[in-house]
Amino acid sequence: MSKEQMKEMQCDVHGVQRFNKHSFGNHGNHKHDKEKSQEVNKDEIFVPMTVNGSAEINMKLDSGAQVNVSSDDEFHIVRSRAGPLRPTQTRLFGYGGVPLRILGLTTLQCQYKEVSKSFDFIVVDHDDVHSPPVLGLKACREMGLIQVVLTITNSPDCESASREILKEFKDVFQGIGCIEDEYCIKIEENAVPVVHAVRRGPLALDKNIHKELQRMEDLGVICKVDEPTSWYFDPKTSVTLETDASQNGVGAVRFQDKGPVAFASKAMTNSQRNYAQIEKEMLAVLFGYEKFHYYLFGRNFKVRTDHKPLEVVFKKPLHAIPVRLQRSRMRLQIYDADVEFTPGKDVPVADMLSRHFIESSSNKDDLSLDEDIQSYVHMVTSNLPVSDKKMKEIRKESSEDSQHLMLMKIIMNGWPQNLHDCPSSIKEFWTFRDELTVIDGIVYKGDKIVIPISMRKEMLERIHTGHMGIVKCKERARDDIFWPRMTADIERTVDNCGTCQQNRMKQCKEPMTPSEVPKLP
Incomplete structure (x- = not known):
């Protein structure tokens, strides 16, 4: 060099x-x-x-x-x-x-x-x-220690060895590779079933795909299915949704041909566990609707619930139901469903799922639902023409009123099935029990505040401020507050008002007009 x-x-x-x-x-x-x-x-x-x-x-x-x-x-x-x-x-x-x-x-x-x-x-x-x-x-x-190999060729020895292997293990390299004995496929117990959309292949490969599918069908690898299987969904068959709620969870079952097709359950969030029972039952219905949205949207179906007041809720106008239920009803308006009451003994599957729900941490959807409902409730209650000071007073009096305490307990735990099983102190609320809810220590009927007994006299005086008549007083009261027989109490208050009676408009006395006396008999 x-x-x-x-x-x-x-x-x-x-x-x-x-x-x-x-x-x-x-x-x-x-x-x-x-x-x-x-x-x-x-x-x-x-x-x-x-x-x-x-x-x-x-x-x-x-x-x-x-x-x-x-x-x-x-x-x-x-x-x-x-x-x-x-x-x-x-x-x-x-x-x-x-x-x-x-x-x-x-x-x-x-x-x-x-x-x-x-x-x-x-x-x-x-x-x-x-x-x-x-x-x-x-x-x-x-030195011949390293050789650069750019191509690989089969030597006669390699080809001979390949032929020997193919000959010795002939059964392995022929046919479709079926296992001789039956094999039981096992999956994890917590495996979650999913439904995948139909796979779309490239248009240019369409013929080849059909040809390969036909080949696999001829070999018995796959089987062509033209009708819904016994475990899958049939869009031509009617659908029934069964829902139920326990104290801490909700469950839903989708039925077809009187048989269950799919199951779902989940735990409630901490805020949902503080809902009244009717609100929990509505939450179960909402969960079932949205869980099986793919199968329910755009078609008519039945909903079975073991909570009798909930059946009435779906028949009443939106403003006449509890505030939390109003928001849930709004989310369900895109569905075409018929809600019907079914005794609890006839909805065992949904009842079991609601009690043995899947324990999981709250996901974004649950938190979003809580925020959505809470925001709506706050919007409605904050727009009532009642000052914060008066709201605190109503809350305090409600917590000290024995009737209200019993009423709130029944609302939260659920009403009895029959009137005679209802406590006597709150039987007067039985007729509109499906409209009552508790929000922040105050009982509401729809979006109206239920006034405790100790404050009703004061409210009557406020309603009659300005000494308006019976009709005007009723209109003023019905917009914001409520208690049983309130209309009769308003009428009695106005009738007993001395000022109103003294200044009441009276019919003018018509003077007597004497008849002309005839001159001849």
Whole structure:
């Protein structure tokens, strides 16, 4: 190699790394086991090489190195036969771009088995390299240690071996690969079934797809199904939704042909657990609708619930039902459903699901529903023409009124099935029990405040402020407040008002007009 060529050479020696010193061979004794032609250590290959006809040195094969490299420790072993080092202008760098201290250039005669070649080695200070001598790509190829293979051809031996394997295991490579015995497919207990949309293939592959499906059908791999299976949904059959709510969960079942097709349940959020029972039952209906939206939307279906007041709620106008139910009804207006009451003994599946619901953390949909309902409730209650001070007073009096305490307890836990089972103190509320709810310690009938007994006299005086007549007083009261027999109390208050009676407009007395007396008998 000329000086000019050496000056132009500047390369990274990928094989030169800062190996641990223990990776060196035994410098005191370089005799290796001749029965072992090469040593493979993980991703590295070492070959025992006879150098200058005497010393046997373990060399590392590195196809990534462009030159041959040796430390001065290894060079001293063969120095007597190699002669002094020659100067070189070549610069070498290890990993990380660290320059190596080069001591010079030498030529070594390397022999492996029957092949013997002379190669230039760059000698590096032993403090910079802690690895056996490195044989670069060019030297490895000339020694026949590395062969570049760009194509793979089957040799006669490989083809013969392939034929033997196919012959020996003939049953494995023929047919569709069916297992001899029946196999029971098992899935995880908590696996959630899903419904995937029909897969759409590229139009250009349509014929090939049909051809492959037909081939698989002929082999018995798949079976063509033209009608709904016994476990899937039939859009031509009527649908019935069964829902129920417990204290802490809701359940829903979708029926077709009197048989259950799909089941669903979930735990209530902390705020939902504080709902009145009728609101929980409505929550169960809403959950069933939206859970099976794909199957229910755009068609008429029946809904069965064991909560009798809920059946009435769906028949009343929106403003006549509790505030929370109003918002839920709004979300259900896109569905065409007929809600009917069914005794609890006839809805056992939904009842079981509501009590053995799936425990899970609240997801975004649940939190969004809570926020949606709470925002609507706040909007309605904050727009009532009642001051915050008066609301606090109503809340305080309600908490001290025995009738109201019993009423709130029944509303939260659910009304009895029959009137005679209802506590006598609140029987007067029985007729409109489906319209009552409790919000922040105050009882509401629809969006009207139910006034406790201790405040009704005061409210009557406020209603009659200005000494308006019976009709005007009724109109003023009916917009915002309520209690049983309020209309009769208003009429009695106005009738007993002395000022109103004194200034009441009376019919003018018509003067007596005497008849003309005839002159003759």
